[in-house]
Amino acid sequence: MASPVKPAMSTADRSFSENVRVAVADPQLRRAMHHVKEGFIGKRAKAAARLPEFEILRDAARDIKDHTLAHLDLYLERYEAQVIERGGQVHWCAGPAEARATILDICRQAGARTVTKGKSMIGEEIDINAHLEAAGITPVETDLGEYIVQMRHERPSHIIAPAVHLTKDLIEADFRAQHRQFPADRSLSEVPELVDEARQVLRQRFLDADVGITGANFLVAETGSSIIVTNEGNGDLTQTLPRVHIVIASLEKVVPTLEDATTILRVLARSATGQEFSTYTTVSTGPKRPDDVDGPEAYHVVLLDNGRSGLLDGQFREILRCIRCGACINHCPVYHAIGGHAYGSVYPGPIGAALTPALDGIEAAADLPEASTFCGRCEAVCPMRIPLPKLLRHWRERAYEQRVTPGGLRAGIGLWAFFARRPALYGFVTGLAARLLRALGGRRGRLARLPLAGGWTRFRDLPAPEGRTFRSQWAAKKSTRS
């Protein structure tokens, strides 16, 4: 079974540029990322096309979240009151340390030795596994992808497909190395065989667990319920079998009503995996009631802020509409090129680049908003219509204002802007540059190398200019015409 999780993943210790260099040179990652492109994109497009009101639903989903965020205090208080009414408790936690302490406390009081976990990005955000381990409690990831990355001492490389950076043969090798209890000559090359084997291992773990921790896709203010969507059913076993159920969720997960949740659910799975609905949509409301046949004896909600309330009034508020479907990640050509680990952050891809500076500070995460071409594919598919390129640009503005932007880039932009604001001087300088580059390009019409342009010429030739600028040719033409 999985051994302790390392406290920090190796990619977080290296610079983003170094991570990128390693990632683009990894042929196995190339193959794995090819599956992301082939798998998710077409399925989402088909699912969206099959539903005539899909675009209307996106608007409705956005409006629900905008409304909720505008009255977040009200809905959170209503949610808490409902949770208490149903016999549960809500623990308001400002940051990861408080959330971890709260969870540890609950686990200790329950005398927990084993904790099963449904998939939760908040769990990653507060790094709960390492802290449970340190306290002598064994966390067991029960989502297959999470189970695999835990076994490998890795972190999820994608928010809905944690092991998407891996190929089947790698996972088979891990299972053979870790699951020694099974015959060595068993067949294990097909996905259903891998799933079956993980299920067999996990079954006893589900029964052994004292506490089950799940995330939440929605918190419903009207009923005090939390909703999770899964495709494996592991979430249900995680939250119904142990004596104690802990829901860990960030505060923007709240929606006013069940009706609101179902509206957003209609765009969630379609955007994420191209399914109309996830296989399991599970609503949990409070602990087991006297007449219930099963369910936990205690129900806790650990409600994490971690800087989010600070985003409510300002230009980054739209980040809080995110429902973590992963569509932006699935469609991001930068993600396809480098995979999720290279970001070095809990959340990868466009949403990660927009959210991480809010969680960790722009100084620590300045590379992430920079590493985008603003191609806009993320915004085009985001079910919540989050204007991701705009948000990334705002982070670049913050970085520029706070002088986090590298000096070389600042100087380059400043110099270029100096000329761009002086048309006559600009014309003179570009005229010289056009002739010089043309001469350097020679008869080949391109340059293979150019001082200070290594970023371009390392992988590409630079097509040479035609020789004279358009504006100078136009001016000459005009003067001969008149």
Added chain:
Amino acid sequence: MPEAPIRVGLFVTCLVDLFRPSVGFAAVKLLEDAGCQVEVPAAQTCCGQPAYNSGDRADAKAIAAAVIDTFEAYDYVVAPSGSCAGMLREHYPLLFAGDAGMEARARALAGRTYELVSFLTDVRGVRTVDASFPGRVTYHDGCSGLRELGIRAQPRALLASVAGLDLTELPDSDVCCGFGGTFCVKYPDISNAMVGAKTACVAETGAETLLAGDLGCLLNMAGKLKRDGTDVRVRHVAEVLAGMTAQPAIGDGEPG
């Protein structure tokens, strides 16, 4: 009574001005053929996007204000680039949000600013061009033109009228080529992976010529194709639509 001529201010773009003036002349020809009176204000330099996308709002605003000053007298502003036209149309009003006077001027200019090919089809009603370009071509959709301005059908419609031209659709034509302005030199490894995926798609089509409507993408894709030693030729779509393809393709040398 003859109608007053439509005065178009050509925003030639900094990259066309410096690297590929023939695209500017092709744009002039296409606009004149569409009945426009074309002027090229001498005071233009760049739309300010490099500053804007680097987070340097002050310089971006100063440059944008100069562009507005220079171009607001024209009936239309037309640029042979979806990216620069998108900057004027979608981003100038945002840049001046809160500054009522400038925001109104930015909005007014934005409403009259078009990318070249979509201006020809959507505003001037051009359905066909008088040009010939025998051979198999493929077309890359630049991101800003596609997703900010909704340009997809327009270039394909006009290319369909070019004699001898056989358009083979580019797989993943809507995926970024990896140029992204300063992105391509800030993150060359990622950019290279992206443009490598793009040129692999180009190879799949078997096209002899790759077209697009943005010189940034074209320089990036041509640079990669040439570095890899392929003989695919790369041109701006305006060159083909104007029938002005005598000069060597982008990144190609003198013949012979």
